[in-house]
Amino acid sequence: MSGTTTDFDAIVIGSGFGGIYMLHKLRNELGLTVRAFEKGGGVGGTWYFNRYPGAKSDTEGFVYRYSFDRDLLQEWDWSTRYLEQSAIEEYLNHVVDRFDLRRDIQLDTEVTGAAFDESRNVWRVRTGDGGEFTSRYLVTALGLLAKTNIPAIPGIDRFAGTLTHTNAWPADLDITGKRVGVIGTGSTGTQFIVAAAPVAGHLTVFQRSPQYVVPSGNGPVEQAEVDETKRNFDAIWDQVRNSVVAFGFEESGVEAGSVSEEERERVFQENWDKGNGFRFMFGTFADIATNPEANEAAAAFIRSKIAQIVTDPETARKLTPTEVYAKRPLCNEGYFETFNRDDVTLVSVRENAIEEITPAGVRTADGVEHELDVLVLATGFDAVDGNYRSMDLRGRDGTHIDEHWSHGPTSYLGVSTHGFPNMFMILGPNGPFTNLPPSIEAQVEWISDLIASAERDGVAAVEPTRQAEDGWTELCATIADMTLFPKVESWIFGQNVAGKTSTVMFYMAGIGAYRQKLAEVRGAGYEGLTMHRGAAAAAV
Ligand code: FAD
Ligand code: NA7
Numbered sequence: 001m002s003g004t005t006t007d008f009d010a011i012v013i014g015s016g017f018g019g020i021y022m023l024h025k026l027r028n029e030l031g032l033t034v035r036a037f038e039k040g041g042g043v044g045g046t047w048y049f050n051r052y053p054g055a056k057s058d059t060e061g062f063v064y065r066y067s068f069d070r071d072l073l074q075e076w077d078w079s080t081r082y083l084e085q086s087a088i089e090e091y092l093n094h095v096v097d098r099f100d101l102r103r104d105i106q107l108d109t110e111v112t113g114a115a116f117d118e119s120r121n122v123w124r125v126r127t128g129d130g131g132e133f134t135s136r137y138l139v140t141a142l143g144l145l146a147k148t149n150i151p152a153i154p155g156i157d158r159f160a161g162t163l164t165h166t167n168a169w170p171a172d173l174d175i176t177g178k179r180v181g182v183i184g185t186g187s188t189g190t191q192f193i194v195a196a197a198p199v200a201g202h203l204t205v206f207q208r209s210p211q212y213v214v215p216s217g218n219g220p221v222e223q224a225e226v227d228e229t230k231r232n233f234d235a236i237w238d239q240v241r242n243s244v245v246a247f248g249f250e251e252s253g254v255e256a257g258s259v260s261e262e263e264r265e266r267v268f269q270e271n272w273d274k275g276n277g278f279r280f281m282f283g284t285f286a287d288i289a290t291n292p293e294a295n296e297a298a299a300a301f302i303r304s305k306i307a308q309i310v311t312d313p314e315t316a317r318k319l320t321p322t323e324v325y326a327k328r329p330l331c332n333e334g335y336f337e338t339f340n341r342d343d344v345t346l347v348s349v350r351e352n353a354i355e356e357i358t359p360a361g362v363r364t365a366d367g368v369e370h371e372l373d374v375l376v377l378a379t380g381f382d383a384v385d386g387n388y389r390s391m392d393l394r395g396r397d398g399t400h401i402d403e404h405w406s407h408g409p410t411s412y413l414g415v416s417t418h419g420f421p422n423m424f425m426i427l428g429p430n431g432p433f434t435n436l437p438p439s440i441e442a443q444v445e446w447i448s449d450l451i452a453s454a455e456r457d458g459v460a461a462v463e464p465t466r467q468a469e470d471g472w473t474e475l476c477a478t479i480a481d482m483t484l485f486p487k488v489e490s491w492i493f494g495q496n497v498a499g500k501t502s503t504v505m506f507y508m509a510g511i512g513a514y515r516q517k518l519a520e521v522r523g524a525g526y527e528g529l530t531m532h533r534g535a536a537a538a539a540v
Contacts, residue, residue, distance in 0.1 A: 005033070010137040010451070011125050012036040013111045016045020018141030018426035018440045020092060021066060024099045025448040026139075030455070035135075036101075037127060039110035043096050045143050047088040050188070051169040052376070054195025055085035058187060058216065058277060058331055059435040062229050063248035065091065067237045068441055072098065074233075077226055081275075082218045113392035114138055116421060121460040121534065123422065126392075137451055140388065141426040144436075147386030149379050149497050151183070153357055160359040165377040166192060175374055177201045181362055183354070184378030185211055186491075190332045192378055197338045204345045204370050206354060206362065210321040212302045216331040217275020241442075244510030246434040247278045256285035256294035268301040277329030278435075289326060289483050299325040309336040318348040326484040328492065345370075383491040384429050384505045385409035395420035405429075408494070408503030410473045412464035412528055413518060415443050421461035421532065424450075430476040432514045433492070433506035442511065446518045450526060461532040468528030473504075480504045 009032035012019050019036050020043065027034045042048045057064045061078040076091060083091075096102050110128040117124050123138040148165045150156070156163070162173060166188045180200040182192055185207045197203050229236065236248065244251045256264055264285075271284045280298070287294040303320050310316035319339060339346055353365045361372040382389075385405060393401040396419045404419055411417045414431025415424050424447040425431075432439040454462055480486055485508065489495035495502045507514055521527050 005035075006131070006133045008033045008035050008133065008135040010034045010139060011111075011114075011123065011133060011135040012139045012141060013114075014038060014045060014141035014143060014426075015040070015043040015096075015105050015107075016047070016141060016143055016146075017066070017092070017437050018143075018444065019045070019139075020095055020101060021068065021441065021444045022139050022141055022426060022447070023101050023104060025444055026137075026451065027101070027104060028099060030448065030452055032137075032451075032455075034104055035133065036105045037109045037111050037125075038105055038107050039128075041108055042089075042093075043102075043105060043107070044089045044092040045141075045146065047085055047092060049146075049167050049169075050085055051171060052166040052188070052192050052195075052378075053175065053199070054191035054193075055166070055169075055188075056191065056218075057083045057088060059437075060248055060276065061087075061221070062236070063240055063246070063435055064088070064437060066095065066437060066441065067233075067240075068445075070233070074230055077223075079221055079226075080218060081221055082216060111391060113394075114423075115392075115394040115398065116396060116423070118396055121422070121532070136422060138423045139426065139447065140423065140428070142387035144384045144427040144431075145381045145491075147382040147390060148377075149382050149386075149491075150377060151379050152498065153183075153354055155356040155358055158359050159357050159361075159372075159375055161361075161372055162374045163357075163377070164374070165379070167381070173374070175200050178373040179361075179371060180204070180374045180376065181206060181370060181372040182376040182378050183349075183362075184380065185209065186378065186380055187328065187330050188380065189378030190330055190335050192376060193344075194332055194334055194338055196376075197341055197344050200343070202343050202345070204347060204362075204372065205339075206347050206349050207318065208349050209323075210319050210348075211327075211330055212299060212321050212325045213330045213332050213335045214272055214277055214280040214302060215275045216277070216333050217273075218333050237438075240435075240438050240511070241515060242512040244434075244512065245278050245282050246432075246438045246511045247276065247282075248435070249276070249279050249283050251282045252284055252286050254285055255287045256291065256297050257287075264297055265301070268298065272301075272305070275331060277331035280331070281325070281329040289485065292324070292484065295325050295484055306336050309340075311340050315339050315346055318346055318351070324484050324487045326488050327490040380491055380496055382497045382500070383494065384427075385494075386497075393420075395423070408501045409505060410469055412469040412472050413446075413521065414507060414514075415447060416462075416464045416529070418464050418466045418469045421463040423463075429505050430472060430507050432511050433508050434511045439511055439514070442515050442518060446522065449522060450529075453526070454531070457531070458533060459531040460534040462526070462529050463532075464529050471528075472507075476507050477504045479508045480506070483508055 015038040061083040113126040122134045125133045181204045183206040363369045409429035494500045
C-alpha cells in the first residue's frame with residue numbers, strides 16, 4: 001500500500017469481487033486517486049474468509065469469474081467444474097496483481113464510520129485504527145453474504161472446545177479424527193457436511209430445516225474442454241448477460257404442466273444427472289419458481305430421490321423437506337448419501353431442540369449431551385444490509401443508515417440510496433438475484449460511467465430521488481410476489497436473523513432485464529437521480 005495521503009477522489013470499502021473491480025475502473029480507467037480499505041488480512045472477501053472444508057462455488061467455474069478483460073479470461077484456467085475456495089482466492093489475488101491494485105488496498109483496516117459532509121460535498125471516513133480520510137465518492141463493496149449470523153443459543157460462550165463460524169474458519173483448524181458438530185444445513189452447512197464426514201472422527205449434524213439438495217455434478221474438467229470454452233467465451237458471456245440467473249445455461253421456456261408426467265420425470269432426471277441447483281430450478285421448466293404445481297412436481301422428484309438414497313427410513317424422514325422449494329437452490333455431491341455413514345448422526349432440532357451449549361458439547365431437549373471437540377456454526381449471514389448497519393454510516397443531516405432503513409433496506413437500482421449522495425453500493429439492497437460476478441460487473445461499470453459523467457459535467461453530488469427509490473422498491477416487491485420465494489423463510493428476505501425486519505431484498509427479474517434497466521436510466525440522462533451542481537466538490 002503506497003502513500004500517506006488522506007484525501008482521495010474515491011474510497012472503496014471491501015476487496016472482494018466488487019471492490020477489486022471498482023478500484024481498477026476508478027483508478028486505472030478514470031484516473032482517479034483511490035484507496036480501498038479491507039478489514040481482512042488479505043483480498044478476496046468471501047474467498048478470503050470462508051476456508052471451511054468443502055468451501056467452493058456453486059456456480060460453475062467458467063462463469064464464476066470476471067468477464068471484463070478478454071486477456072484475463074484467456075489466461076486463467078480451471079480444472080474442476082466448481083471452484084475450490086483456494087482457487088478463487090488465488091484467482092482474485094492474480095487479478096489484483098495483474099492490474100497493479102495491491103498498492104492501493106489497505107488491508108487489516110476496518111472502516112468504522114463514514115459521514116457525508118454537506119458543506120463540502122465530501123465523505124469523511126474513519127477507520128478502526130484511528131485513521132481519518134476524505135473522498136468525493138464512497139463505494140461500498142461490503143459484501144451481501146459477509147456479516148456472520150451467530151445465533152443466541154444459551155451457553156454459546158461456555159463451549160470448551162473449538163467454536164467457529166464457517167465465515168471465520170481458522171487457518172490452523174484441523175478436524176481430522178475429531179468429534180465435530182455442525183449447526184446449519186444451508187449451502188455452507190451442506191458443503192461442510194459432505195467434506196467433513198470422511199475426515200472427522202464423528203460428525204453430528206444439527207438440522208433445523210431439511211433442504212432440497214440436488215447433485216452438483218462436480219468433477220475434473222479436461223484441458224480440451226477448457227480450451228473449447230475459452231474459444232466460445234464471447235457467445236457464453238453474451239448469453240450470461242442476457243439471461244435470468246446468469247449461471248451459464250439456458251433457462252427453460254417450457255411450463256411444467258405443458259408436458260406429460262413421463263416427460264417431466266425425464267427432464268428432472270436429465271437435469272439431476274447434469275447437476276447444479278440453479279439449473280434444476282430454472283433449467284428444467286420455466287415455472288418451478290412461480291407455479292405451485294410445477295414447484296411441487298420438482299419438490300416431489302427430489303423427495304423421491306431422498307427416499308431412494310437414504311437407507312434408514314427415520315433419517316430419510318428427517319431429511320425430507322415438506323415446504324415449498326423456494327430458497328436459493330442448493331447442490332452438492334453426495335449430500336444425502338453422507339447420512340448413510342455410521343459416523344454421521346442427524347439431529348432434527350425442530351423435533352429435538354438445542355437446549356444449550358455446554359462446555360462439553362450440545363445438549364438437546366431429550367437430555368442427551370452430544371460431546372464435541374469442534375462446534376461449527378454454519379448459521380449463515382446477516383445478509384445484504386448487515387455490514388452497512390455495522391458501521392456508523394451517516395448521510396445528509398447526519399441521518400444514520402439505520403434510521404433511513406428503519407423499515408428495511410432500500411435502494412434505487414441496487415446501487416444508491418436517497419440522502420446518501422455520492423455513495424454507491426455494490427450488491428446493495430434490491431440488486432439482482434443471480435450468479436453474482438456478472439451482476440457485480442454490471443453495477444461497477446454503471447457506477448464508473450456515472451462517476452465519469454459527474455466528473456465531466458462538474459456535478460458535485462448525485463443521489464436518487466426518494467420517488468425513484470420508492471418506485472424501485474415497489475417494483476422489486478411486485479416481482480418477488482410473482483414468485484414462490486416469499487412463501488418460505490430464508491436470508492433472501494432477512495428472516496434468518498432474529499429481530500430483523502422481513503422485507504424484499506432482491507430484484508428477481510433477472511440480469512438481462514436488470515442490465516436493460518441500467519442502460520435505460522443511463523440513456524435517459526440518469527433518470528431518477530438528482531445531480532447537484534456546485535463548486536464544493538473541488539474544494540477537498
Ligand atoms: P465480499 O466478497 O463479501 O467482499 C466484501 C468485503 O468487504 C469483505 O472482504 C469484507 O471484509 C469487506 N468489508 C465489509 N465491511 C467492511 C468495513 N466496514 N471495513 C473494511 N472492509 C469491510 N455467489 C455466487 O454467485 N456463486 C457462488 O457459487 C457463491 N458461493 C458462495 C459461497 C459462500 C461460502 C459464500 C459465503 C458466498 C458465496 N457467494 C456465491 C456469494 C459471494 O459472496 C459473491 O459471489 C461474491 O464473492 C461477493 O463479492 P463482493 O465483493 O460483493 O463481497
Ligand atoms: P443459510 O442458507 O442462511 O443457512 C443457515 C443454516 O443455519 C440454515 O440451515 C438455518 O436453518 C441454520 N440455522 C440458523 N440459525 C440456527 C439456529 N439458531 N439453530 C439451528 N439452525 C440454525 O446460510 P449459508 O451460509 O448456508 O448460505 C448462505 C449463502 O451463502 C448461500 O446461499 C450461498 O450463496 C453462500 P433454517 O433454514 O433457517 O431453518
